[in-house]
Every structure is written in C-alpha cells, then in structure tokens.
Amino acid sequence: MLEAVAVALDPTPIQERALWSHAGAARFAYNAALAHVLEQLEQHRKPEWSYYALRKWWNQAKDTLAVNKETGVAWWRENSKEAYNTGLESLANGLRNWADSRKGRRKGRRVGFPRFKPKGGSVPRFAYTTGSYGLIDGDPNGLRLPRIGRVHCMENVTKRVGGAKVLRMTVSRRGGRWQASLTVERPDPARPPVPPHGGSVGVDLGLKTFATLSDGTIIGNPRLLRRSMRKLRHAQRALSRKQKGSNRRRKAREHVARLHAHVAHQRRDFIGKATTMLTRTYADISIEDLNVQGMESNHRLAQSVADAGFYEFRRQLEYKAARSGARIHVIDRWYPSSKTCSRCGTVKAKLSLACRTYRCERCGLEIDRDLNAAINIKVAGSAPETLNARGEATRRDTGRSNPPHASHAPVKREPSRGASHMGLGAGLGNEAMQATN
Numbered sequence: 001m002l003e004a005v006a007v008a009l010d011p012t013p014i015q016e017r018a019l020w021s022h023a024g025a026a027r028f029a030y031n032a033a034l035a036h037v038l039e040q041l042e043q044h045r046k047p048e049w050s051y052y053a054l055r056k057w058w059n060q061a062k063d064t065l066a067v068n069k070e071t072g073v074a075w076w077r078e079n080s081k082e083a084y085n086t087g088l089e090s091l092a093n094g095l096r097n098w099a100d101s102r103k104g105r106r107k108g109r110r111v112g113f114p115r116f117k118p119k120g121g122s123v124p125r126f127a128y129t130t131g132s133y134g135l136i137d138g139d140p141n142g143l144r145l146p147r148i149g150r151v152h153c154m155e156n157v158t159k160r161v162g163g164a165k166v167l168r169m170t171v172s173r174r175g176g177r178w179q180a181s182l183t184v185e186r187p188d189p190a191r192p193p194v195p196p197h198g199g200s201v202g203v204d205l206g207l208k209t210f211a212t213l214s215d216g217t218i219i220g221n222p223r224l225l226r227r228s229m230r231k232l233r234h235a236q237r238a239l240s241r242k243q244k245g246s247n248r249r250r251k252a253r254e255h256v257a258r259l260h261a262h263v264a265h266q267r268r269d270f271i272g273k274a275t276t277m278l279t280r281t282y283a284d285i286s287i288e289d290l291n292v293q294g295m296e297s298n299h300r301l302a303q304s305v306a307d308a309g310f311y312e313f314r315r316q317l318e319y320k321a322a323r324s325g326a327r328i329h330v331i332d333r334w335y336p337s338s339k340t341c342s343r344c345g346t347v348k349a350k351l352s353l354a355c356r357t358y359r360c361e362r363c364g365l366e367i368d369r370d371l372n373a374a375i376n377i378k379v380a381g382s383a384p385e386t387l388n389a390r391g392e393a394t395r396r397d398t399g400r401s402n403p404p405h406a407s408h409a410p411v412k413r414e415p416s417r418g419a420s421h422m423g424l425g426a427g428l429g430n431e432a433m434q435a436t437n
Contacts, residue, residue, distance in 0.1 A: 001186045008154040009178040018148045022083040023124030027117045030087030032065050051092035080147040083126040125172040134166040175261020176254045193325035200284035202378025204370045207304050212370035214378040224266045225307040267309050275316040279324040286381025289333040329381035342375040
C-alpha cells in the first residue's frame with residue numbers, strides 16, 4: 001500500500017540557495033531535452049523520447065550544455081544527478097501522455113504537446129529516487145538530501161513515516177515554503193478492518209450547506225475562498241502595479257501565493273476532518289456521482305463549486321473508507337434524489353434551485369430539500385440495482401423496451417423526467433413507486 005507523507009522544511013539560507021539550484025537544474029534538463037526532441041522532429045527523424053533514451057542523450061551532452069558561457073566550466077556537478085533525472089522523467093511522461101492521448105489510449109481530455117518551462121512560471125521541484133536520501137537514524141526532525149545535507153523539518157517526520165519504506169522523495173516550493181513529499185510503502189493489513197458501528201447514511205452535497213446527512217446532521221459550507229477574497233483582491237492589485245522583473249514584484253507574487261496556499265490548506269483541513277468523521281462513524285456511506293465539471297460550466301456557480309472541493313471530498317472519502325472498513329455506495333448521477341419524495345416516492349417534474357423546502361402534493365410531506373435528497377440517497381444506496389457511478393443503464397431499467405433517457409439539467413444534472421417515469425422512493429416495496437407531473 002502506497003501513501004504520501006508531506007512535511008514542511010526549514011532550510012538555512014545556504015540550503016535554500018541549494019534547493020533553488022537543484023530545482024533550476026531540473027528545469028534546465030527538461031528544457032534542453034525538449035529542445036533536442038523538437039530538433040529531431042524538425043529534421044523529420046523519429047525521436048527517442050523514452051526516459052532512458054533521454055538520460056543517455058543527457059549524459060552525452062551535459063558537458064557541452066551545462067557549462068558557464070563566460071568561463072566554459074561545466075556546472076552540472078554542483079547539483080545531484082537526481083535533479084536532472086527529475087526533469088527528464090517529467091518530459092518523458094509528458095510526451096508519453098501526449099502520444100497516448102492522440103492514439104486514444106488515454107482517458108480524459110486530450111493532452112497537448114509539452115511546453116518549455118519558464119523560470120518564473122513553473123513550480124520549483126525535484127525528486128530523489130536513488131541514493132542515500134530520506135530519514136536520518138536518531139534524528140526524527142531531519143531529512144537527508146544528497147548534495148544539500150541535513151535539512152530540518154517542522155515536525156517529527158520519522159513518526160509520520162512510522163517505519164514504512166521510503167520509495168521517493170519530492171521537494172517542491174509552494175506558497176512561499178519548501179516542502180518534502182515522501183512516497184512510502186506500507187504492508188497491507190493482515191486482517192480486513194472492522195467497519196464502524198454507526199449504520200448507514202446518505203450524504204447530499206451542496207453549496208448552501210456543504211453536506212446534509214440522512215440522519216439530520218448538517219455540515220456547513222465554510223466558503224473559505226470567499227472569506228479571503230478581500231485580501232486576495234488587494235494583494236493582486238498591488239502585484240499588478242509592480243514593475244516586471246523587480247524584487248518588489250517577486251515579493252508581491254509570493255504574498256499572493258501564500259494567500260492562495262492558506263486557503264488551500266484550510267480547505268484540505270476542513271474536508272479531511274469531515275471525511276474522517278464520516279468514515280469512523282458510519283459503516284455504509286452513500287454519495288452521489290456528481291458531475292463537477294458540468295457544474296462548473298455554470299459561470300454563476302463555478303467559483304462556489306470549485307471552492308467547495310467536491311472532488312477532493314470524494315477522493316479522501318474513498319481511501320479513508322478503505323482504511324476504516326466502511327463501504328462506499330456511489331449513486332447514479334441521473335438519479336433524481338432531490339425531486340423524489342422520501343415518504344411516498346413521488347417524482348416531481350421540475351424543482352428549481354430556489355425552492356429549499358420539498359413539498360409533496362400527493363402525501364403532503366414538507367421537508368428540507370437537502371435532507372429529503374440525503375434520505376433518498378441512503379435508500380438508493382441500499383438497493384444494489386442503483387449502484388452505478390458511470391451514468392450507464394442500471395439494472396432496474398433492464399427489461400424495459402424504452403428505458404427513460406435523462407435530459408440535461410443545470411446544477412446537479414438531475415433530469416426533469418416525464419409522467420411515465422417510475423422513481424424509487426423511500427418505501428420498502430413496489431407500492432412506494434409513484435409518478436406525478
């Protein structure tokens with residue numbers, strides 16, 4: 001089992017200059033190798049751009065490329081070879097992803113051809129995969145970085161790693177601070193974890209309240225980006241007034257980066273605590289397969305959707321559930337959880353976002369819209385025929401000559417289905433399945 005352990009570094013001024021030098025060496029190797037590949041393409045030759053081919057080319061050309069133009073002295077020896085390998089590995093991965101995307105072997109959006117990395121527009125980063133790096137025996141707050149030395153950490157990194165095997169260590173600078181991310185390998189548990197004893201729960205995610213649980217628990221939306229927008233506006237205006245290339249502009253840019261990093265850390269902390277609470281409390285957790293990319297296409301809600309971090313919530317929920325033994329049930333994104341009555345199963349034809357209270361014309365139920373959706377998600381999660389996370393036809397539609405097709409609707413992508421559609425309600429049998437206009 002692989003896991004990432006991230007710690008903040010506290011380098012000395014001399015070590016910080018060495019960190020910048022290693023990050024610059026990785027960027028230099030990346031740009032030099034990309035120029036070599038482009039030159040081969042312009043000459044209509046088949047380029048060798050695998051990682052090992054690029055390493056072989058770099059070892060042959062580094063004495064002529066990584067040299068001081070004034071003195072003619074090669075400077076590549078000042079940095080660890082792992083820094084140059086990081087840039088070459090990054091380029092090889094980018095070229096492979098581009099080729100796989102063109103040939104249809106890679107899912108998702110099409111990947112563009114790699115670009116040159118500018119000095120001020122890329123994240124300073126390099127990694128160690130071989131050599132004597134990582135933890136230091138008898139020094140729980142230190143990391144060994146070849147060619148740089150022992151770098152102090154802001155916390156007990158040995159305790160965080162906990163005896164696991166360190167496979168890779170990536171050093172990067174984000175938000176004005178250097179940090180190290182250790183990829184560690186832990187042995188799989190001998191016995192599967194025992195699920196919590198909290199029963200099952202349905203989780204309805206939203207913007208007004210971040211999450212509403214089927215048992216009535218409400219997790220508020222902190223709206224962290226909106227709370228920091230005033231500081232960000234002032235900082236970005238100050239940055240725009242600074243002369244390009246000046247020291248003051250560099251400091252102003254770092255100030256903006258620190259503000260964004262602060263918001264990101266707050267969001268990660270909030271989502272981490274919420275997902276930990278869920279996976280340690282409930283044995284079965286049912287969630288919706290939200291189309292986050294489609295939700296962000298609404299320009300009025302895009303910033304709020306991105307600020308909520310729905311994708312990060314699901315990512316953390318899945319891997320924490322695997323650790324605690326909880327089971328995750330993903331409901332089909334086209335299931336009309338908000339439009340279905342949780343008492344009698346009646347499905348509304350339309351339900352606007354402005355309507356925050358669900359009122360059923362058939363049974364007279366009046367309930368909070370999000371709580372009603374959470375109860376429906378819980379019931380749907382208990383039915384195996386509704387477990388579909390890819391928008392494909394569910395088993396409850398099998399046997400029908402003309403299964404209902406969903407029409408696109410704005411935010412949660414819930415369809416406005418006609419009167420002939422049968423919806424799964426909160427009842428126990430088929431008598432709970434009703435339809436209405």
